[in-house]
Amino acid sequence: MAKEFDEVEYTKADLATWKQVLSYMKGERRDVILLFVSVITLAILDTIYPKLNGIVIDKYVLTGNLEQLPLFAGIYLAFIALFGFIVWTFILLSDRLQLSISYQIRKDGFKKLQELSFSFYDTSSVGWLLSRLTSDTNRIGGILSWGLTDAIWGSMVMFFVTISMFMMNWKLALITIAVLPILAVVSYYFQTRILKQYRCVRKMNSKITGAFNEGITGAVTTKTLVTEEDNLEEFSHLTREMRDGSVRASVINAIYYPIIVALGSVGVALIINVGGMDVFNGDLSYGDLVVFLSYATLFYDPIRTIANLLTRFQDAQASAERVISLINTESDIIDRPDxxxxxxxxxxxxxxxxxxxxxxxxxxxxxxxxxxxxxxxxxxxxxxxxxxxxxxxxxxxxxxxxxxxxxxxxxxxxxxxxxxxxxxxxxxxxxxxxxxLGYVLQTPQLFSGTIKENIRYGKLDATDEEIIEAAKLVNAHEFISHYPDGYDTVIGEGGSGLSTGQKQLISFARALIADPAIxxxxxxxxxIDIETEKLIQDAIQVLLKDRTxxxxxxxxxxxxxxxxxxxxxxxxxxxxxxxxxxxxxxxxxxxxxxxxxxxxx
The missing domain is CATH 3.40.50.300 (P-loop containing nucleotide triphosphate hydrolases)
Structure with a gap:
C-alpha cells in the first residue's frame, strides 16, 4: 500500500532530493535571474528607505529649513515609484516561477504514472497519488519560488542593514545583532518539533484524500450495504487525527512566533535605551536614532520571515521526499537501452x-x-x-x-x-x-465527455465516419442514434446515464476502431443481461474476426x-x-x- 512510502521516517533535509527538485528551475533560468536581481534590488531599496526618513528629520524637520523640501519630495516619490515597480516585478516573476515548476513536476509525475507497471498500482492508493500530484506539488512550487525569494530578500536585507548600522554606530549595531544566537537556538528547538507534526499531518492528508476517493467511487456499494454510519465514523477518525496534528503544530507555532517577536522587541528596547542616551549626549542625531529603530525592525523582520520559511521548508521537505520518491520509482518492466x-x-x-x-x-x-x-x-x-x-x-x-x-x-x-x-x-x-492490443474489461472504463470522444479514444485520429461505422458493426449505432444529440451526447465519468450493456457496446466500438492485432x-x-447478450455476442464475433x-x-x-x-x-x-x-x-x-x-x- 501507499503506506510503504508514507511511513518512512525522515530526520534531516535530503540534499540529493533538493538537488533534483532545484533542477526544475533550470528551464526557467531567465526568470530566475530576473527574480534574483529584482529581490536584491528590493533589499537595497529597503535599506535606503529608512535613511531617507532620517534625512527628512535631521535636515528639514529639526532645522525648519524647507527650501529644498520640494526637490527632496520629488526624489522621494521617484524612489517610491521604483520601489513599487520592483515589488510588482518580483511578485509577477515569483508567481510565474511557481506555476512553471508545478507544471513541470506534475508533467513528470504523470509521465511516470504512464510508465509504471501494474504491480505499482497494486500497492499504491489513489489518494496517495492524488496528494503527491496536487497539494505536495503546489507546496514544492511555492517553496522554490516564494520561499527562495523570501530567503534571498531576508539575507540581503540583513547583510545591507548590518553594513549600514556598523557604518553609523558600531555600538548600536552590536546590540542589534546580539539577539541572533538566541534566536538561532530557539528556532532550531521549535522547528524540529514543528517538522514532526507537519509530517504526521501530510500522512493523514493522503489517507483522507484516499477516503474521499473511495467514498465517492464506492457510493453505490456503501448505500446497498448500508455502511454509511461505519464509513462516517472511520472518516471522522481520520479527520480528527489530522485536526489534532494540525492543532499541535499550530500550538507550537503559537508559542514560537511570540518568542521571536519578544526577542526582537528586547533588541529594539535596548537600542532605544542606549541610543536615547547617545542623543542626549550629542553623540547621535535624532534622525540616526529613528534610522536605527527602523533598521532594528527591518533586521528582525527577515529573521521572522526566515524562521517562518524554515517551517515551510520542513513541510516542503516531506512533500519533496514523497514527490521525488514517486518520480524516481523504477518500473518493474523496463525496456533495454538498445x-x-x-x-x-x-x-x-x-x-x-x-x-x-x-x-x-x-x-x-x-x-x-x-x-x-x-x-x-x-x-x-x-x-x-x-x-x-x-x-x-x-x-x-x-x-x-x-x-x-x-x-x-x-x-x-x-x-x-x-x-x-x-x-x-x-x-x-x-x-x-x-x-x-485491444482490451475490453468486465466493467468498461468510460470517460467524461461525448460518446464520440469515448469511441475515438481507441484511435485519436479517427474520423466521424470511422466512429459511426465501428458503432454500427458492434450494434451500438441504434441506441446512440436515439439520443437527441446522438454521438455528441455527453456522458458522465464512468459512463453514468448508460446501461451496463450500452457501456460495453461503446467499449467494443472503441476496441474495434483501434484495429488491434491481439x-x-x-x-x-x-x-450483461440475457436480452443484451445477443447484441454483445454479435459484437464479439465482429471483434474476433481475423485477429488473435x-x-x-x-x-x-x-x-x-x-x-x-x-x-x-x-x-x-x-x-x-x-x-x-x-x-x-x-x-x-x-x-x-x-x-x-x-x-x-
Whole structure:
C-alpha cells in the first residue's frame, strides 16, 4: 500500500532530493535571474528607505529649513515609484516561477504514472497519488519560488542593514545583532518539533484524500450495504487525527512566533535605551536614532520571515521526499537501452521502426510469481496461431487474468519466454506491443465527455465516419442514434446515464476502431443481461474476426465457438481443446458446462 512510502521516517533535509527538485528551475533560468536581481534590488531599496526618513528629520524637520523640501519630495516619490515597480516585478516573476515548476513536476509525475507497471498500482492508493500530484506539488512550487525569494530578500536585507548600522554606530549595531544566537537556538528547538507534526499531518492528508476517493467511487456499494454510519465514523477518525496534528503544530507555532517577536522587541528596547542616551549626549542625531529603530525592525523582520520559511521548508521537505520518491520509482518492466534506441519510448516513439504484428504467440516454459513470493504458474507452455480465438476458463485464482496480463506484458514472466511472431517480446518496447492490443474489461472504463470522444479514444485520429461505422458493426449505432444529440451526447465519468450493456457496446466500438492485432475480452459478458447478450455476442464475433483473441469467461455459453478452450487449475492447463472435444472428454469442463446448463434449464 501507499503506506510503504508514507511511513518512512525522515530526520534531516535530503540534499540529493533538493538537488533534483532545484533542477526544475533550470528551464526557467531567465526568470530566475530576473527574480534574483529584482529581490536584491528590493533589499537595497529597503535599506535606503529608512535613511531617507532620517534625512527628512535631521535636515528639514529639526532645522525648519524647507527650501529644498520640494526637490527632496520629488526624489522621494521617484524612489517610491521604483520601489513599487520592483515589488510588482518580483511578485509577477515569483508567481510565474511557481506555476512553471508545478507544471513541470506534475508533467513528470504523470509521465511516470504512464510508465509504471501494474504491480505499482497494486500497492499504491489513489489518494496517495492524488496528494503527491496536487497539494505536495503546489507546496514544492511555492517553496522554490516564494520561499527562495523570501530567503534571498531576508539575507540581503540583513547583510545591507548590518553594513549600514556598523557604518553609523558600531555600538548600536552590536546590540542589534546580539539577539541572533538566541534566536538561532530557539528556532532550531521549535522547528524540529514543528517538522514532526507537519509530517504526521501530510500522512493523514493522503489517507483522507484516499477516503474521499473511495467514498465517492464506492457510493453505490456503501448505500446497498448500508455502511454509511461505519464509513462516517472511520472518516471522522481520520479527520480528527489530522485536526489534532494540525492543532499541535499550530500550538507550537503559537508559542514560537511570540518568542521571536519578544526577542526582537528586547533588541529594539535596548537600542532605544542606549541610543536615547547617545542623543542626549550629542553623540547621535535624532534622525540616526529613528534610522536605527527602523533598521532594528527591518533586521528582525527577515529573521521572522526566515524562521517562518524554515517551517515551510520542513513541510516542503516531506512533500519533496514523497514527490521525488514517486518520480524516481523504477518500473518493474523496463525496456533495454538498445531496444529503446531502435523503437523509442513514451514521448519519443519511433513508429517507423515498428514491425507489424501478425499475432502468433508462444509461451515457452513460463513461470511467474509476485514480489511476495507467491507462485502463480510454473513451466507453462502454449502455442497460439495468429487469428485464433482462445477461451480461458477456470475457478477464481487459477491464473486466468495472470496469463493474459503476461501475454500483454503488463507483467513479465519470472522465468521462461513469451514470443510474439517468433520473437521474444522483450526485444521490442512495451509501447510497440500495447499499441497493437485491444482490451475490453468486465466493467468498461468510460470517460467524461461525448460518446464520440469515448469511441475515438481507441484511435485519436479517427474520423466521424470511422466512429459511426465501428458503432454500427458492434450494434451500438441504434441506441446512440436515439439520443437527441446522438454521438455528441455527453456522458458522465464512468459512463453514468448508460446501461451496463450500452457501456460495453461503446467499449467494443472503441476496441474495434483501434484495429488491434491481439484482443482481450476479460469477462466482457459477465454483467450483461440475457436480452443484451445477443447484441454483445454479435459484437464479439465482429471483434474476433481475423485477429488473435483471448476470452476470459465464466459464462461458458459465450465461448462455445472459440478455436481453443483452456481450462486452468492452480496455474496449470488442466484441459485443452475445442468445446466439442472437451465435452467429449467429460472432464472438469464438461462438469462446469453441464452445471451451468442445468441452472439455465
Amino acid at each position: 531496444v529503446i534506441e531502435k523503437y523509442g519510448q513514451i514521448g519519443n516513439l519511433k513508429k517507423e521502426n515498428w514491425e507489424p504484428i501478425k499475432g502468433d504467440i508462444e509461451l515457452i516454459d513460463v513461470g511467474f510469481h509476485y514480489k511476495t513470493g507467491e507462485k502463480v504458474m510454473e513451466h507453462m507452455n502454449l502455442k497460439i496461431e495468429a487469428g485464433n480465438s482462445i477461451a480461458i476458463v477456470g475457478p477464481t485464482g487459477s491464473g486466468k487474468s495472470t496469463i493474459v496480463n503476461l501475454i500483454c506484458r503488463f507483467y513479465e514472466p519470472t522465468s521462461g519466454q513469451i514470443l510474439i511472431d517468433g520473437v521474444d517480446y522483450r526485444e521490442r518496447t512495451q509501447e510497440w506491443l500495447h499499441s497493437h 484482443l482481450i475480452l476479460d469477462e466482457a459478458t459477465a454483467s 483473441s483471448f476470452i476470459i469467461a465464466h459464462r461458458l455459453s459465450t465461448i462455445v465457438n472459440a478455436d481453443q478452450i483452456l481450462l486452468l487449475k492452480n496455474g496449470e492447463i488442466a484441459e485443452k481443446g475445442t468445446h466439442a472435444e472437451l465435452i467429449a472428454q467429460k472432464g472438469d469442463y464438461y462438469q462446469l458446462y453441464m452445471g451451468q446448463f442445468e441452472k439455465i434449464k
